[in-house]
Amino acid sequence: MSVIKLAVIPGDGIGKEVVPASLKVLDVLAELHGGLRFEYKQYPWSCEYYLEHGVMMPEDGIEQLKDSDAVFLGAVGNPNLVADHISLWGLLIKIRREFEQVINVRPARSMKGVTSPLANPKDFDLIVVRENSEGEYSESGGRIHSGKDEVVIQNAVFTRKATERAMRYAFELAKKRRGKVTSATKSNGIVHSMPFWDEVFHQVAAEYPGIQTESRHIDALSAFFVTRPHEYDVIVASNLFGDILTDIGAAIMGSIGIAPAANININGKYPSMFEPVHGSAPDIVGKGIANPIGQLWTASMMLDHFGYQDLGKNLLQAIESTLEKGIKTPDLGGRSKMDEVIEEVINQLKNM
Incomplete structure (x- = not known):
């Protein structure tokens, strides 16, 4: 027993x-x-x-x-x-x-008996792998001064160890599914952490030649979750981006x-x-x-x-x-x- x-x-x-x-x-x-x-x-x-x-x-x-x-x-x-x-x-x-x-793992898929708000959900079935320990939700930062001189600093902390760990988890998961990993990024606007994220993604992807890969900016990816979610398999994302995407995933399923x-x-x-x-x-x-x-x-x-x-x-x-x-x-x-x-x-x- x-x-x-x-x-x-x-x-x-x-x-x-x-x-x-x-x-x-x-x-x-x-x-x-x-x-x-x-x-x-x-x-x-x-x-x-x-x-x-x-x-x-x-x-x-x-x-x-x-x-x-x-x-x-x-x-x-x-x-x-x-x-x-x-x-x-x-x-x-x-x-x-x-x-x-x-690691935070959240699936989203078309559910029998549940009406998706999407006009044609096309039986989407995806999983978001979210880095769960650092990133934008780091505790690093603080507040100084007050009134008009008040300054607030919130640091997004990305380590190679945690970034690689999340990405490898996503690739291993994709091997058991449909063999595709999408990286959520924003390297055209966040000039330090996201180019680093992209570099690590390409390095890890090289270890999985049988897996199809792509990178998508988070704003476009959020839109694609609504317009064509059926195209996605495993998505790997930072703490904040993963949080946002999974709420969208819940919404397109029909209910959080x-x-x-x-x-x-x-x-x-x-x-x-x-x-x-x-x-x-x-x-x-x-x-x-x-x-x-x-x-x-x-x-x-x-x-x-x-x-x-x-x-x-x-x-x-x-x-x-x-x-x-x-x-x-x-x-x-x-x-x-x-x-x-x-x-x-x-x-x-x-x-x-």
């Missing part, structure tokens, strides 16, 4: 709804597999926790999570209670940085509520973390209409990560079959409650 130990952080808002619902589905998958079991340890860290304790997680929080095989996160943030920069940097980014989750993400530790020292792209959606909390698909697809990515690709594939098929039957939440144009979606996904799994 294989046991996967999950550190479960429902977090804020609808995270507290979609995470417990998704654990039910994981338990069904484990039961159907027969040789797998999930062991959960719950952590109440959230904005409510911050109001009570003054921190998003306790001082030894990272130490508490170390023994888990993965972190299963719901949502972080409630600007009505805690400023976003406090909640984000105190929990989500803290885990990413201290667990060296240097279905988009998943994986924060990958590639050196094996620490657990990886799996989370949906959507936020905490405080406006719909308690209404029973939160979309669980993003959390479920995240669970599918987690299963793939642990080598249970068949289970991950089955879960994704069950999700699409549920959506094809018209059982979907209001954000997708449906009338179903979250519990109804979960129930049907479980039925689909049991009938496979």
Whole structure:
């Protein structure tokens, strides 16, 4: 019997709804597999926790999570209670940085049963590999003076190590897919970091002669995500560019509520973390209409990560079959409650 130990952080808002619902589905998958079991340890860290304790997680929080095989996160943030920069940097980014989750992976594809806002999506299926540890989201910088003399400096930090690491991950992923890697750049406007990014991309590409490559400026690439997403396979991008592209990817799928993400530790020292792209959606909390698909697809990515690709594939098929039957939440144009979606996904799994 294989046991996967999950550190479960429902977090804020609808995270507290979609995470417990998704654990039910994981338990069904484990039961159907027969040789797998999930062991959960719950952590109440959230904005409510911050109001009570003054921190998003306790001082030894990272130490508490170390023994888990993965972190299963719901949502972080409630600007009505805690400023976003406090909640984000105190929990989500803290885990990413201290667990060296240097790669962020976010797929976007046409989903059966979900109407894309694109007139002709042409069955697009792409993955954005986002450098997750530095770049434009570096903490380097500061503020001096005040009033009219105030100066703010925000440094974008790019190291060869992290840049090569993200690019090699993208190329290895492309070898398992359709064999194409697109680099997101802006070397015609950002005169130091992006020419460096381009140089490293060409150097790494030379190690993969069988992979088709191209570079696209981020403004044009953002437009192409809307006008011709079917042309893309794997896209490698810096921290900021990857963040922007993946939100566009969620939008062209039909709802940010279905988009998943994986924060990958590639050196094996620490657990990886799996989370949906959507936020905490405080406006719909308690209404029973939160979309669980993003959390479920995240669970599918987690299963793939642990080598249970068949289970991950089955879960994704069950999700699409549920959506094809018209059982979907209001954000997708449906009338179903979250519990109804979960129930049907479980039925689909049991009938496979």
